[in-house]
Amino acid sequence: MNARVYETLSIRVGALALSFVLFGGFVALAGADPLDVYYQMYRGSIGTWFSFQNALLRAAPLMLTALCTAIPARLGLTIIGGEGALVLGGLAAAGTGLALTGLPGSVVVVAMATIGFAAGALWVGAAGALRAYRGVNETISSLLLSYIAIALMTYLVEGPMRDPTSLNHPTTRAIPPDAMLGNIPGFDVHWGLAFGIVACVLAHILMMRSVFGFGGAIVGGNLRAALLCGLPVRRMMVIACALAGGAAGLAGMAEVAAIHGRASDSLVAGYGYTGILVSFMAQHEPLAIVPVAVLFGGIGASNGLIQRADHLPDATVNVLQGILFVVILASETLYGRFSLFRPASKKDEPLSSAAPPAPPGPPVPPVENLPEAAA
Amino acid sequence: MVKTRRTPHRERSTSILILALMGMASLFSSSCKKDSQPESSATTASAPGAAAPAPASSTLTVGFVYVGAKDDYGYNQAHAEGAKAVAAMPGVKVREEENVPETVAVQKTMESMINLDGATLLFPTSFGYFDPHILTEAQKFPAVTFLHCGGLYDETKHPKNVGSYFGYIDEAEYVSGIVAGLTTKTNKLGFVAAKPIPQVLRNINAFTLGARSVNPKVTTSVVFTGDWSMPVKEAEAANSLIDQGVDVLTSHVDSPKVVVEQAERRGIFSTGYHASQAALAPKGYLTGAEWNWAKVYTGYIDAIRANKPYPHLLRGGFKEGFVKMSAYGPAVSDEAKKKADEAKAGLTAGTLVIFQGPLKDNAGKEVIAPGVSMVQTDVNLEKMAYLVDGVKGKLP
Numbered sequence: 001m002n003a004r005v006y007e008t009l010s011i012r013v014g015a016l017a018l019s020f021v022l023f024g025g026f027v028a029l030a031g032a033d034p035l036d037v038y039y040q041m042y043r044g045s046i047g048t049w050f051s052f053q054n055a056l057l058r059a060a061p062l063m064l065t066a067l068c069t070a071i072p073a074r075l076g077l078t079i080i081g082g083e084g085a086l087v088l089g090g091l092a093a094a095g096t097g098l099a100l101t102g103l104p105g106s107v108v109v110v111a112m113a114t115i116g117f118a119a120g121a122l123w124v125g126a127a128g129a130l131r132a133y134r135g136v137n138e139t140i141s142s143l144l145l146s147y148i149a150i151a152l153m154t155y156l157v158e159g160p161m162r163d164p165t166s167l168n169h170p171t172t173r174a175i176p177p178d179a180m181l182g183n184i185p186g187f188d189v190h191w192g193l194a195f196g197i198v199a200c201v202l203a204h205i206l207m208m209r210s211v212f213g214f215g216g217a218i219v220g221g222n223l224r225a226a227l228l229c230g231l232p233v234r235r236m237m238v239i240a241c242a243l244a245g246g247a248a249g250l251a252g253m254a255e256v257a258a259i260h261g262r263a264s265d266s267l268v269a270g271y272g273y274t275g276i277l278v279s280f281m282a283q284h285e286p287l288a289i290v291p292v293a294v295l296f297g298g299i300g301a302s303n304g305l306i307q308r309a310d311h312l313p314d315a316t317v318n319v320l321q322g323i324l325f326v327v328i329l330a331s332e333t334l335y336g337r338f339s340l341f342r343p344a345s346k347k348d349e350p351l352s353s354a355a356p357p358a359p360p361g362p363p364v365p366p367v368e369n370l371p372e373a374a375a
Numbered sequence: 376m377v378k379t380r381r382t383p384h385r386e387r388s389t390s391i392l393i394l395a396l397m398g399m400a401s402l403f404s405s406s407c408k409k410d411s412q413p414e415s416s417a418t419t420a421s422a423p424g425a426a427a428p429a430p431a432s433s434t435l436t437v438g439f440v441y442v443g444a445k446d447d448y449g450y451n452q453a454h455a456e457g458a459k460a461v462a463a464m465p466g467v468k469v470r471e472e473e474n475v476p477e478t479v480a481v482q483k484t485m486e487s488m489i490n491l492d493g494a495t496l497l498f499p500t501s502f503g504y505f506d507p508h509i510l511t512e513a514q515k516f517p518a519v520t521f522l523h524c525g526g527l528y529d530e531t532k533h534p535k536n537v538g539s540y541f542g543y544i545d546e547a548e549y550v551s552g553i554v555a556g557l558t559t560k561t562n563k564l565g566f567v568a569a570k571p572i573p574q575v576l577r578n579i580n581a582f583t584l585g586a587r588s589v590n591p592k593v594t595t596s597v598v599f600t601g602d603w604s605m606p607v608k609e610a611e612a613a614n615s616l617i618d619q620g621v622d623v624l625t626s627h628v629d630s631p632k633v634v635v636e637q638a639e640r641r642g643i644f645s646t647g648y649h650a651s652q653a654a655l656a657p658k659g660y661l662t663g664a665e666w667n668w669a670k671v672y673t674g675y676i677d678a679i680r681a682n683k684p685y686p687h688l689l690r691g692g693f694k695e696g697f698v699k700m701s702a703y704g705p706a707v708s709d710e711a712k713k714k715a716d717e718a719k720a721g722l723t724a725g726t727l728v729i730f731q732g733p734l735k736d737n738a739g740k741e742v743i744a745p746g747v748s749m750v751q752t753d754v755n756l757e758k759m760a761y762l763v764d765g766v767k768g769k770l771p
Contacts, residue, residue, distance in 0.1 A: 159771065
């Protein structure tokens with residue numbers, strides 16, 4: 001289309017290509033054949049219909065947990081407590097499903113989704129409220145609240161909510177079978193994927209196309225200006241955090257209703273933390289989260305094949321994720337530096353994979369708050 | 376308004392994906408369009424034959440799935456050692472995948488091994504893989520055999536292509552307890568445990584009963600960390616136990632590495648679990664309770680390849696060779712070796728029973744009546760919810 005789109009495309013393509021070249025060098029150092037690793041990654045992530053669905057399935061929870069970081073990021077808040085919201089959302093959904101056993105399945109599903117959303121919203125909303133009304137750093141408080149959420153889940157699952165027959169792996173009792181989310185027709189992927197995509201689209205509309213989102217951008221851009229404009233900054237922070245937590249809570253609900261059928265410590269699987277990475281790589285743009293989550297899903301899906309066929313350790317894909325993260329964020333400094341894109345010019349591949357490393361530039365996205373991602 | 380912006384965004388998003396997958400765009404777009412249904416079945420059906428590098432009809436491809444790292448000095452390493460023995464069998468190809476969480480990821484790993492590697496026998500080794508993951512996949516792939524570690528099979532409820540095995544490792548814990556009880560100078564033993572579930576309690580109790588069988592003054596202090604892999608909490612628990620005067624430490628967590636290392640660093644003794652941690656503590660490692668999955672796995676594969684029925688529920692202790700002791704470390708006295716060997720012989724022969732009445736819990740309540748002897752197959756042992764007299768600690 002226009003030069004901007006080509007610029008974005010080229011920089012993204014170049015960053016991805018460079019990442020994969022660096023990764024190839026890394027696996028070669030580790031003693032594997034890079035071409036075979038690429039081939040196995042292709043085969044494991046999109047090479048067959050099964051593989052591609054595997055990637056989509058793994059992407060589903062990441063879309064929702066990434067929103068947990070992306071929505072508050074628009075207001076300048078760095079929320080990293082998606083894991084706790086997911087766990088509580090799953091636990092609340094399981095509790096709802098058990099309490100409503102006997103009602104029609106669809107009613108139970110809707111109630112589970114609502115309560116799961118609400119549980120996550122309450123949790124991250126609390127971090128937002130602490131920030132807005134008490135000035136508590138939301139990054140730290142959301143992370144600490146996340147640990148409390150996991151401890152609360154463990155206590156309830158091993159105590160009051162425990163299924164007495166679950167001896168060596170404490171879980172809650174199972175929700176009624178007709179309250180389970182099935183697969184999307186024609187796919188071997190559950191409805192959680194649709195939740196994720198719809199949530200990303202809705203979040204895009206809200207944050208990029210609504211008055212609320214515009215106000216949020218002002219809050220994130222200049223808090224003083226937002227206050228001077230008379231924006232209800234505090235309330236907006238709490239609302240954004242609540243929506244964010246709700247998205248992660250919905251991911252927990254989908255885990256319970258589509259996969260586990262009950263709540264247990266299996267919910268603590270790191271989706272919340274990987275979601276932070278996805279959100280940062282998508283630049284907190286809700287629509288960009290969808291493909292980035294699928295990319296991460298694809299990496300996760302090909303992980304097994306790399307281990308099995310190339311005998312590389314599991315941590316190999318963490319290295320790839322790390323390279324992608326650094327290179328893509330560094331490539332953000334390249335915007336506006338290529339005269340090629342200034343006039344509406346022709347396309348071609350202007351950025352070779354051997355592009356020079358990003359020169360030090362001022363507008364680097366704020367990453368210093370990001371903790372070590374447990375992926 | 377969404378509609379007007381849709382095109383550029385979709386293009387950008389899709390392109391990122393395409394690039395990520397290194398230009399394999401055609402496949403992506405074609406599978407995304409409406410022909411998904413036929414393509415889906417076609418690809419799935421052809422995948423095993425096309426993808427597996429043409430296994431000879433006699434080659435058996437076996438998949439092993441681990442919840443943690445396969446060199447973790449613990450639960451997963453014990454299974455990986457079994458897998459190594461399987462890989463050494465002629466005509467068997469082993470595919471392994473580590474760090475697979477107990478989520479839909481393990482379902483997809485199993486399917487990937489079946490679809491892309493041509494595996495027909497799977498050993499998903501984590502306890503939490505069973506319900507719902509193995510049960511779901513077993514229904515989806517009736518021609519594949521799924522053998523799970525944990526002893527959860529119930530023939531009235533579960534598919535026929537599923538089996539489950541486990542070992543009476545409390546026998547080895549009892550013997551470890553004897554060595555610990557005769558080595559300690561402070562008469563204080565420490566146990567770092569993950570969760571207060573029956574299997575863990577059974578190990579704590581067996582360890583304590585073994586120690587007190589040779590040294591009635593011994594007590595065992597227990598710390599529960601709350602989860603299977605909490606290296607920081609495990610180190611803190613080990614330190615706090617050592618500070619309280621404990622001079623032999625043991626553990627039941629996924630990897631005893633941290634606990635054994637910490638014991639060595641602080642100059643006290645340790646006993647191991649799951650696999651041998653002797654290499655981590657050349658001075659203070661006494662012995663340890665180890666799994667011997669090689670025996671179980673090769674036995675299963677021999678039966679399956681001979682087309683013989685394999686046991687769906689398989690359990691065993693010393694007698695069956697499912698569990699073993701780590702070699703004695705340099706600090707073990709001859710007396711301790713003698714007593715430990717005697718107990719091992721008694722457990723192997725079935726003349727020694729660990730849990731027999733009268734037995735009191737650590738609150739003074741009788742848990743096994745006088746005259747009652749609970750042999751290993753007793754189902755009451757599977758529901759253990761007490762700590763025996765001599766254990767310092769409380770159940771939540």
